Amino acid sequence: xxxxxxxxxxxxxxxxxxxxxxxxxxxxxxxxxxxxxxxxxxxxxxxxxxxxxxxxxxxxxxxxxxxxxxxxxxxxxxxxxxxxxxxxxxxxxxxxxxxxxxxxxxxxxxxxxxxxxxxxxxxxxxxxxxxxxxxxxxxxxxxxxxxxxxxxxxxxxxxxxxxxxxxxxxxxxxxxxxxxxxxxxxxxxxxxxxxxxxxxxxxxxxxxxxxxxxxxxxxxxxxxxxxxxxxxxxxxxxxxxxxxxxxxxxxxxxxxxxxxxxxxxxxxxxxxxxx
Amino acid sequence: xxxxxxxxxxxxxxxxxxxxxxxxxxxxxxxxxxxxxxxxxxxxxxxxxxxxxxxxxxxxxxxxxxxxxxxxxxxxxxxxxxxxxxxxxxxxxxxxxxxxxxxxxxxxxxxxxxxxxxxxxxxxxxxxxxxxxxxxxxxxxxxxxxxxxxxxxxxxxxxxxxxxxxxx
Numbered sequence: 001x002x003x004x005x006x007x008x009x010x011x012x013x014x015x016x017x018x019x020x021x022x023x024x025x026x027x028x029x030x031x032x033x034x035x036x037x038x039x040x041x042x043x044x045x046x047x048x049x050x051x052x053x054x055x056x057x058x059x060x061x062x063x064x065x066x067x068x069x070x071x072x073x074x075x076x077x078x079x080x081x082x083x084x085x086x087x088x089x090x091x092x093x094x095x096x097x098x099x100x101x102x103x104x105x106x107x108x109x110x111x112x113x114x115x116x117x118x119x120x121x122x123x124x125x126x127x128x129x130x131x132x133x134x135x136x137x138x139x140x141x142x143x144x145x146x147x148x149x150x151x152x153x154x155x156x157x158x159x160x161x162x163x164x165x166x167x168x169x170x171x172x173x174x175x176x177x178x179x180x181x182x183x184x185x186x187x188x189x190x191x192x193x194x195x196x197x198x199x200x201x202x203x204x205x206x207x208x209x210x211x212x213x214x215x216x217x218x219x220x221x222x223x224x225x226x227x228x229x230x231x232x233x234x235x236x237x238x239x240x241x242x243x244x245x246x247x248x249x250x251x252x253x254x255x256x257x258x259x260x261x262x263x264x265x266x267x268x269x270x271x272x273x274x275x
Numbered sequence: 276x277x278x279x280x281x282x283x284x285x286x287x288x289x290x291x292x293x294x295x296x297x298x299x300x301x302x303x304x305x306x307x308x309x310x311x312x313x314x315x316x317x318x319x320x321x322x323x324x325x326x327x328x329x330x331x332x333x334x335x336x337x338x339x340x341x342x343x344x345x346x347x348x349x350x351x352x353x354x355x356x357x358x359x360x361x362x363x364x365x366x367x368x369x370x371x372x373x374x375x376x377x378x379x380x381x382x383x384x385x386x387x388x389x390x391x392x393x394x395x396x397x398x399x400x401x402x403x404x405x406x407x408x409x410x411x412x413x414x415x416x417x418x419x420x421x422x423x424x425x426x427x428x429x430x431x432x433x434x435x436x437x438x439x440x441x442x443x
Binding site for chain 2: 109
């Protein structure tokens with residue numbers, strides 16, 4: 001398992017990377033932490049003409065509160081976010097989800113934005129972004145735009161990023177007073193891809209639940225007035241609506257059952273955190 | 276910006292276990308293969324080559340990472356530490372290695388360099404881990420012989436010893 005040959009560019013600034021993307025278009029692949037791209041290169045699932053390595057761009061390795069969100073730059077690693085002293089207070093949903101992402105050795109290099117760009121349907125960070133209603137900042141040599149999570153992730157390993165664009169940063173909305181947040185996932189072994197992953201946000205009788213690992217992208221549902229009596233029916237309807245399928249990891253029926261059972265647990269946990 | 280052509284071999288220099296080394300690599304060459312075949316440092320083992328098994332775990336600028344998910348050219352200018360650097364120059368095993376030896380924490384030994392390099396970073400950051408902490412930290416390293424009990428015991432023993440004798 002060795003990659004096919006490619007040219008390699010080590011960029012020192014975003015402008016350098018954007019110039020290469022403009023020149024090479026979809027023949028280029030951006031590499032940040034490489035924890036998803038390198039396996040795909042090794043297995044020759046992708047064969048880019050040029051790998052544009054942005055991992056050394058220090059200016060994009062940041063995490064700061066900007067208005068009502070935490071903005072995380074393109075080269076900021078998952079491990080660095082986990083170690084950010086304010087993550088538990090500012091982003092409790094991510095604080096709960098981060099330890100589930102791979103292993104500490106992959107989080108040491110894997111980036112937050114890279115995971116969003118890879119857009120695996122079972123990934124934790126896209127699920128958190130969709131559930132919190134965050135946004136992604138993109139730039140090309142000609143324009144800059146911001147997309148809501150739902151407009152960014154379009155399907156299995158597919159995003160709205162154009163070939164000449166690069167994700168510069170992501171904005172995760174700050175935790176709000178009176179809201180509770182919880183995250184759970186199930187996998188055969190810790191660090192494996194989630195069979196089902198769930199993120200819940202509760203505020204009074206309002207419940208928002210995001211589900212990953214079932215559909216081709218994270219799916220979020222919100223109920224304005226969900227009491228304990230209506231919870232089981234709501235989750236059952238949601239589970240069927242996700243239209244999951246059987247695969248090597250689990251059956252569609254098992255996934256529906258996990259949405260119903262783990263969904264109940266994660267909502268109850270978020271409610272406890274809110275009170 | 277440095278652009279390296281796929282058809283050329285490029286000089287790569289870094290500090291390996293405290294000593295400067297250099298060699299030549301095409302852009303597509305993995306750091307695992309560079310270490311083993313270009314430098315001759317065969318302590319880093321190659322297992323799955325997609326980041327799952329942990330056998331190739333090394334430290335880059337102090338952080339434990341998968342060498343199979345890094346290109347050799349990305350190591351340029353970095354500080355790389357591998358299993359060869361754990362023992363003292365006199366050959367005396369580190370506290371962690373000695374604990375593995377005492378606890379029979381290896382059988383075939385193929386996965387051992389990865390376990391040692393993962394733990395060498397983890398125990399620096401978490402000097403008083405519980406058994407559950409160790410099992411979670413080692414979930415990214417696979418061993419097909421030992422059943423893990425001895426590895427976990429060795430890690431806990433090494434942590435206790437390193438807490439009282441931090442230099443080891």
